[in-house]
Amino acid sequence: MSLKGVIFDVDGTLVNTERDGHLVAFNLAFKDKCLDWEWDDKLYQYLLQITGGKERIKFYINEFHKNFQKDNLDEFIVELHKLKTDYFVQLVADGKAPLRTGVKRLIDEIDKSDLQMAIATTTTMANIEALIIHKLGEEYLDKFSIIAAGDVVANKKPAPDIYNYALEHMKLKPEECIAIEDSENGLKSSLDAKIPTLITINDYTKDQDFTGAKIVLDSLGDENSDIKVDVNFLENLLN
Ligand code: XBP
Ligand code: MG
Numbered sequence: 001m002s003l004k005g006v007i008f009d010v011d012g013t014l015v016n017t018e019r020d021g022h023l024v025a026f027n028l029a030f031k032d033k034c035l036d037w038e039w040d041d042k043l044y045q046y047l048l049q050i051t052g053g054k055e056r057i058k059f060y061i062n063e064f065h066k067n068f069q070k071d072n073l074d075e076f077i078v079e080l081h082k083l084k085t086d087y088f089v090q091l092v093a094d095g096k097a098p099l100r101t102g103v104k105r106l107i108d109e110i111d112k113s114d115l116q117m118a119i120a121t122t123t124t125m126a127n128i129e130a131l132i133i134h135k136l137g138e139e140y141l142d143k144f145s146i147i148a149a150g151d152v153v154a155n156k157k158p159a160p161d162i163y164n165y166a167l168e169h170m171k172l173k174p175e176e177c178i179a180i181e182d183s184e185n186g187l188k189s190s191l192d193a194k195i196p197t198l199i200t201i202n203d204y205t206k207d208q209d210f211t212g213a214k215i216v217l218d219s220l221g222d223e224n225s226d227i228k229v230d231v232n233f234l235e236n237l238l239n
Pocket of ligand 1: 018052053121122127
């Protein structure tokens with residue numbers, strides 16, 4: 001089967017956004033709302049089992065603040081999450097959270113090839129736009145066949161919905177694509193959509209279970225790395 005498309009996850013894959021962006025933004029939003037909640041690195045790693053910022057806040061309240069009272073909790077969470085998104089976008093605009101090794105190189109190489117490129121992520125569209133504009137350049141927004149994000153599907157990762165949605169728009173079969181992910185939840189999502197998957201781990205995900213992945217790497221690599229993931233490398237993974 002020949003490779004026709006590459007589908008990227010965003011958080012933890014393109015950028016270490018969880019540590020450098022989302023965690024910081026959640027805490028800033030909590031402070032703004034005068035909540036005495038402060039998530040540290042260890043707690044955040046635990047909370048990452050739940051994908052989606054709104055879903056993560058709800059899970060945190062249910063686990064750690066059972067008696068937290070609000071007339072309309074869901075509305076409160078939506079408002080708090082909007083604030084968190086504003087902080088995230090600002091952090092990215094301020095230059096926080098650099099691209100991971102090899103990401104721009106591979107995106108540029110795919111762009112010059114016949115392959116389609118897409119994004120399948122749990123995160124909010126505003127976050128992706130900020131990341132692409134500030135880390136790659138506004139012109140990169142049009143290089144993706146589809147940016148599938150956040151609430152466009154009913155079920156977030158680890159459900160396969162967001163990958164199926166991306167495949168539908170790309171008009172490609174799962175076996176013609178490779179997904180690039182960083183987490184067990186992401187891998188479950190891509191594998192349930194039947195897409196062969198390459199994993200690049202990060203500090204939050206390095207001990208997770210990646211059974212079923214085509215390959216697990218530290219990063220996409222660069223000229224000085226033992227493995228440099230390029231289009232050829234991805235094509236060979238399918239064969
Ligand atoms: C990413 C996430 C997201 C971010 C926050 O998972 O779980 O929830 O943490 O994004 P994946 P929002 O990389 O597997 O897509 O706050 O915008 O929801
Ligand atoms: Mg991820």
